[in-house]
Amino acid sequence: MVDPQVFLNMGREVLAQQAFSQLLGAELSALAPGRAELQLALREQLKQQNGFAHGGVISYLADNALTYAGGTAMQVPVVTSEFKINYLRPGLGERLIARAEAVHVSKTQAVCRCEVYAVADGAEKLCALAQGTIVKLG
Amino acid sequence: MVDPQVFLNMGREVLAQQAFSQLLGAELSALAPGRAELQLALREQLKQQNGFAHGGVISYLADNALTYAGGTAMQVPVVTSEFKINYLRPGLGERLIARAEAVHVSKTQAVCRCEVYAVADGAEKLCALAQGTIVKLG
Amino acid sequence: MVDPQVFLNMGREVLAQQAFSQLLGAELSALAPGRAELQLALREQLKQQNGFAHGGVISYLADNALTYAGGTAMQVPVVTSEFKINYLRPGLGERLIARAEAVHVSKTQAVCRCEVYAVADGAEKLCALAQGTIVKLG
Amino acid sequence: MVDPQVFLNMGREVLAQQAFSQLLGAELSALAPGRAELQLALREQLKQQNGFAHGGVISYLADNALTYAGGTAMQVPVVTSEFKINYLRPGLGERLIARAEAVHVSKTQAVCRCEVYAVADGAEKLCALAQGTIVKLG
Numbered sequence: 048m049v050d051p052q053v054f055l056n057m058g059r060e061v062l063a064q065q066a067f068s069q070l071l072g073a074e075l076s077a078l079a080p081g082r083a084e085l086q087l088a089l090r091e092q093l094k095q096q097n098g099f100a101h102g103g104v105i106s107y108l109a110d111n112a113l114t115y116a117g118g119t120a121m122q123v124p125v126v127t128s129e130f131k132i133n134y135l136r137p138g139l140g141e142r143l144i145a146r147a148e149a150v151h152v153s154k155t156q157a158v159c160r161c162e163v164y165a166v167a168d169g170a171e172k173l174c175a176l177a178q179g180t181i182v183k184l185g
Numbered sequence: 186m187v188d189p190q191v192f193l194n195m196g197r198e199v200l201a202q203q204a205f206s207q208l209l210g211a212e213l214s215a216l217a218p219g220r221a222e223l224q225l226a227l228r229e230q231l232k233q234q235n236g237f238a239h240g241g242v243i244s245y246l247a248d249n250a251l252t253y254a255g256g257t258a259m260q261v262p263v264v265t266s267e268f269k270i271n272y273l274r275p276g277l278g279e280r281l282i283a284r285a286e287a288v289h290v291s292k293t294q295a296v297c298r299c300e301v302y303a304v305a306d307g308a309e310k311l312c313a314l315a316q317g318t319i320v321k322l323g
Numbered sequence: 324m325v326d327p328q329v330f331l332n333m334g335r336e337v338l339a340q341q342a343f344s345q346l347l348g349a350e351l352s353a354l355a356p357g358r359a360e361l362q363l364a365l366r367e368q369l370k371q372q373n374g375f376a377h378g379g380v381i382s383y384l385a386d387n388a389l390t391y392a393g394g395t396a397m398q399v400p401v402v403t404s405e406f407k408i409n410y411l412r413p414g415l416g417e418r419l420i421a422r423a424e425a426v427h428v429s430k431t432q433a434v435c436r437c438e439v440y441a442v443a444d445g446a447e448k449l450c451a452l453a454q455g456t457i458v459k460l461g
Numbered sequence: 462m463v464d465p466q467v468f469l470n471m472g473r474e475v476l477a478q479q480a481f482s483q484l485l486g487a488e489l490s491a492l493a494p495g496r497a498e499l500q501l502a503l504r505e506q507l508k509q510q511n512g513f514a515h516g517g518v519i520s521y522l523a524d525n526a527l528t529y530a531g532g533t534a535m536q537v538p539v540v541t542s543e544f545k546i547n548y549l550r551p552g553l554g555e556r557l558i559a560r561a562e563a564v565h566v567s568k569t570q571a572v573c574r575c576e577v578y579a580v581a582d583g584a585e586k587l588c589a590l591a592q593g594t595i596v597k598l599g
Binding site for chain 1: 271
Binding site for chain 2: 545547549550564565572574587590592594
């Protein structure tokens with residue numbers, strides 16, 4: 048079994064190689080086989096015309112958290128095959144947190160769920176719900 | 186009826202107000218009631234560790250194109266309620282193009298479809314397929 | 324507050340009025356605001372050519388459980404607006420059980436999740452995962 | 462190349478083996494590689510309490526049409542991995558028709574789209590839109 052901190056560090060190295068994740072400022076705050084937590088400080092650049100997080104930022108975070116959950120569950124190189132997201136509330140506040148979990152894992156795919164929370168004044172509010180399929184790379 | 190160029194310019198003003206769309210470099214290349222085309226030059230910053238467009242970039246483009254298609258179909262302020270996306274091919278090339286269309290429109294919502302293409306050496310290849318619901322704001 | 328048994332009985336009356344649910348033999352085994360459990364004995368008529376539950380039976384059960392969860396959360400007449408389902412395992416065994424829950428509820432919609440289990444020799448196995456939007460009727 | 466009528470007949474044999482499709486009365490009205498059309502007469506038994514087609518009937522038809530489109534595109538035994546459906550209008554009338562098409566096909570999967578129409582007094586009205594993934598069996 049891999050040491051939890053080593054596992055998290057490995058995940059962070061992958062994130063550091065994703066130029067887009069760096070552009071957005073995503074941080075991997077927790078990682079275990081089949082579970083991942085990604086965070087993002089809500090800078091002005093990540094917003095849309097109404098002052099809340101652009102939907103694309105929320106879906107990026109959900110997509111990436113789903114991939115981490117599925118990839119660590121399967122322990123092979125993976126890609127996101129598909130996902131679905133419901134936006135529930137405007138992403139308002141200082142920070143977004145996505146928590147994803149692999150619900151069913153086979154040799155070829157993991158089906159995962161994700162909740163995205165917006166954190167305002169320290170309180171988390173659920174702002175999106177996602178479900179998707181992560182598959183073994185090619 | 187609004188002049189097509191005026192309509193497109195109005196859409197571009199909305200895009201110019203989305204800080205996140207500016208960060209990514211999205212351009213609105215066509216707009217008509219119920220139809221939208223968004224493009225993005227694939228800079229290094231929009232890629233992931235394998236050298237192709239990050240899934241979050243593709244889903245951003247799909248989400249935003251769906252919203253434009255739904256919003257121009259309904260002609261009221263809207264938000265994306267939910268969408269689903271299937272990634273079909275790696276987003277490789279110089280550019281991404283998303284084309285969305287409102288398939289069914291009611292007073293309260295528009296259900297829209299979107300195709301995202303990657304353009305390499307001038308040839309378009311379909312790289313994602315999305316379907317979602319755009320709803321009247323609040 | 325409504326008595327739990329009265330609440331369940333009201334839900335069963337609705338189910339009794341759905342000719343299709345009667346054709347399939349669905350039973351409402353639990354109901355509370357925002358939560359529902361539907362069951363189905365897996366008769367031969369509900370199967371496909373490989374001997375397991377037809378996907379349409381599983382999606383029927385998920386769809387209906389989502390609607391009950393959303394409808395009891397909102398306490399107004401509702402319809403399913405959209406849903407997504409991932410099939411995880413063949414539906415093999417004597418019985419299917421769908422458990423749904425409203426995760427986020429507003430005045431106009433409820434976003435719900437559902438798990439569908441196949442019961443073989445008394446053991447439950449997760450066979451599908453769904454997420455959908457239930458909206459206020461008309 | 463297979464004769465079109467022979468191809469359609471092969472598809473009808475598969476449908477005849479699906480007990481659930483027989484229970485519902487589904488008919489395969491057109492079939493070609495990557496394309497399928499399924500129909501259903503709207504008997505009372507397929508309705509819900511409001512007098513229109515139960516959502517489960519519409520999703521059954523979409524799911525099955527997606528599977529035929531994907532299976533004939535891939536020409537191997539397949540199952541539906543996942544799909545998403547948006548209900549657009551009540552399914553009112555004499556008949557439902559689902560038309561599905563494989564949009565992208567690889568060795569392991571086909572991503573397909575489907576439209577479901579309700580036919581009343583001979584006029585077709587779009588009542589649902591679906592998108593899903595069909596995968597090679599086992």
